[in-house]
Amino acid sequence: xxxxxxxxxxNIPEGKSGQQVVDSLxxxxxxxxxxxxxxxxxxxxxxxxxxxxxxxxxxHILHNSEQPATCFSVLDxxxxxxxxxxxxxxxxxxTQAKSGREGFFQQRKGFKIESRGQRYELADFVxxxxxxxxxANFKGVLIEVExxxxxxxxxxxxLMKEILQSIVGNTADTPPSYIKTxxxxxYTPADTINQYLEHFNAFRKTATPGQQNR
Amino acid sequence: xxxxxxxxxxxxxxxxxxxxxSVTRVFSDLSDGYHISQGNEKASLNVLQKALLTVNDNxxxxxxxxxxxxxxxxxxxxxxxxxxxxxxxxxPIYSQxxxxxxxxxxxxxxxxxxxxxxxxxxxxxxHQGGQPLAIKRQRKTPHAHAIPxxxxxxxxxxxxxxxxxxxxxxxxxxxNCAVLQITLSRTLxxxxxxxxxxxxxxxxxxxxxxxxxxEGKVDLWSRSRYQVFNKVTDMVTAATLHFCHPxxxxxxxxxxxxxxxSYKTLFSAPCQKCGKHLQGAFPPVWxxxxxxxxxxxxxxxx
Ligand SMILES: [Zn+2]
Numbered sequence: 001x002x003x004x005x006x007x008x009x010x011n012i013p014e015g016k017s018g019q020q021v022v023d024s025l026x027x028x029x030x031x032x033x034x035x036x037x038x039x040x041x042x043x044x045x046x047x048x049x050x051x052x053x054x055x056x057x058x059x060h061i062l063h064n065s066e067q068p069a070t071c072f073s074v075l076d077x078x079x080x081x082x083x084x085x086x087x088x089x090x091x092x093x094x095t096q097a098k099s100g101r102e103g104f105f106q107q108r109k110g111f112k113i114e115s116r117g118q119r120y121e122l123a124d125f126v127x128x129x130x131x132x133x134x135x136a137n138f139k140g141v142l143i144e145v146e147x148x149x150x151x152x153x154x155x156x157x158x159l160m161k162e163i164l165q166s167i168v169g170n171t172a173d174t175p176p177s178y179i180k181t182x183x184x185x186x187y188t189p190a191d192t193i194n195q196y197l198e199h200f201n202a203f204r205k206t207a208t209p210g211q212q213n214r
Numbered sequence: 215x216x217x218x219x220x221x222x223x224x225x226x227x228x229x230x231x232x233x234x235x236s237v238t239r240v241f242s243d244l245s246d247g248y249h250i251s252q253g254n255e256k257a258s259l260n261v262l263q264k265a266l267l268t269v270n271d272n273x274x275x276x277x278x279x280x281x282x283x284x285x286x287x288x289x290x291x292x293x294x295x296x297x298x299x300x301x302x303x304x305x306p307i308y309s310q311x312x313x314x315x316x317x318x319x320x321x322x323x324x325x326x327x328x329x330x331x332x333x334x335x336x337x338x339x340x341h342q343g344g345q346p347l348a349i350k351r352q353r354k355t356p357h358a359h360a361i362p363x364x365x366x367x368x369x370x371x372x373x374x375x376x377x378x379x380x381x382x383x384x385x386x387x388x389x390n391c392a393v394l395q396i397t398l399s400r401t402l403x404x405x406x407x408x409x410x411x412x413x414x415x416x417x418x419x420x421x422x423x424x425x426x427x428x429e430g431k432v433d434l435w436s437r438s439r440y441q442v443f444n445k446v447t448d449m450v451t452a453a454t455l456h457f458c459h460p461x462x463x464x465x466x467x468x469x470x471x472x473x474x475x476s477y478k479t480l481f482s483a484p485c486q487k488c489g490k491h492l493q494g495a496f497p498p499v500w501x502x503x504x505x506x507x508x509x510x511x512x513x514x515x516x
Contacts, residue, residue: 148440
């Protein structure tokens with residue numbers, strides 16, 4: 001069971017490092033009275049069908065520590081397959097070469113990306129502050145806010161907006177683009193995965209900021 | 215009529231005992247064996263035949279009586295089962311339950327009388343009773359807590375048709391008391407325990423939660439996993455007192471449900487007093503009693 005989740009990328013101000021931003025966000029969590037409830041991680045690997053196949057297809061495999069026994073597979077079309085962890089083994093088999101034939105899929109090199117950080121609770125809200133890293137390079141900060149008691153984004157968006165704006169500022173004036181199309185439907189964990197994937201894909205396209213600075 | 219019933223039952227029991235004795239005699243004679251002297255076989259067979267005939271007679275006597283017996287009501291409440299328990303002699307629980315039950319009935323009755331007397335006087339702050347209708351009814355014996363199940367069923371099915379976004383299902387998982395399960399839009403679920411038409415308790419949970427124990431039975435006790443719904447449960451429980459009106463139990467249940475229906479905007483409506491959605495990470499969990507406008511718990515007291 002889960003509530004409605006909004007994920008936003010935090011705009012890192014000029015001249016500040018990722019760590020500084022995360023520190024100040026964590027300080028802010030203390031101020032609003034949220035309590036630390038451990039760590040979280042959302043990770044993503046991307047596979048591509050072998051070039052010998054007529055159509056080149058990608059498949060993204062994601063895990064979310066909030067659903068530790070679940071494996072999410074997302075196609076480029078946005079279709080999400082929700083399965084248990086055994087799917088990882090199937091994917092493993094499909095990437096292996098067998099009897100002279102190459103695997104159906106191959107892992108895309110340098111595409112492993114994850115968001116990792118502290119998890120907080122405030123009444124019925126769950127707030128997660130994650131640093132995103134692509135192959136161990138810092139790429140940015142993602143803020144996830146979940147309102148657990150409701151399942152309809154349209155019902156609780158205005159309520160979530162108040163807490164979101166106090167964390168990410170006017171970035172949260174409108175719902176995340178993915179949520180905009182789902183305002184009237186029942187929210188599911190797969191919707192969270194799609195939001196993360198959207199952000200991950202965007203981060204993969206940007207240059208790594210840390211590399212020039214450090 | 216009840217005496218008759220008891221008489222027949224006693225008769226049936228004594229007939230059963232008779233039958234048992236005669237059957238036992240046949241079998242004990244057979245197992246003990248007979249002393250049969252030469253030429254006396256016939257006499258022994260006669261003895262056996264006589265015994266068997268007695269069994270037959272006893273049996274048909276009992277059979278004649280049985281159709282006149284009403285089957286004992288098996289759907290007795292759980293408290294009655296406690297009464298059957300042989301350990302009962304050692305624990306006073308059954309007599310305590312009966313005692314408590316009698317007292318609650320008495321309290322309900324007296325409270326109803328009191329309210330009937332008070333309602334014509336405008337001392338009451340929360341209700342404008344005292345209409346001719348109330349006066350006419352006040353001579354009647356109070357009954358809000360003792361309405362028969364059929365009456366409750368009728369009342370609920372009439373109420374159910376009033377809201378399309380609030381389906382109500384009625385069940386009786388523990389004997390006579392009706393339990394209402396309400397789904398309000400896609401916002402929340404509620405469980406209401408009734409005694410007659412009086413509201414005994416209300417529990418509010420999330421739309422994603424249910425009211426089932428791990429064994430799949432109706433769960434009357436557990437609270438929501440979410441803090442907001444536990445706050446709403448407290449608020450709603452307090453409000454049931456306001457809506458309670460023993461002279462017009464159907465109307466009081468109805469006005470309670472009209473008010474409760476306003477909780478469908480629990481997450482979407484801002485507080486009417488401060489205009490905000492959140493106060494201390496909670497939405498407006500209170501609904502004003504007359505106007506049903508949403509308010510924060512902290513704002514309603516100011
Ligand atoms: Zn307020």
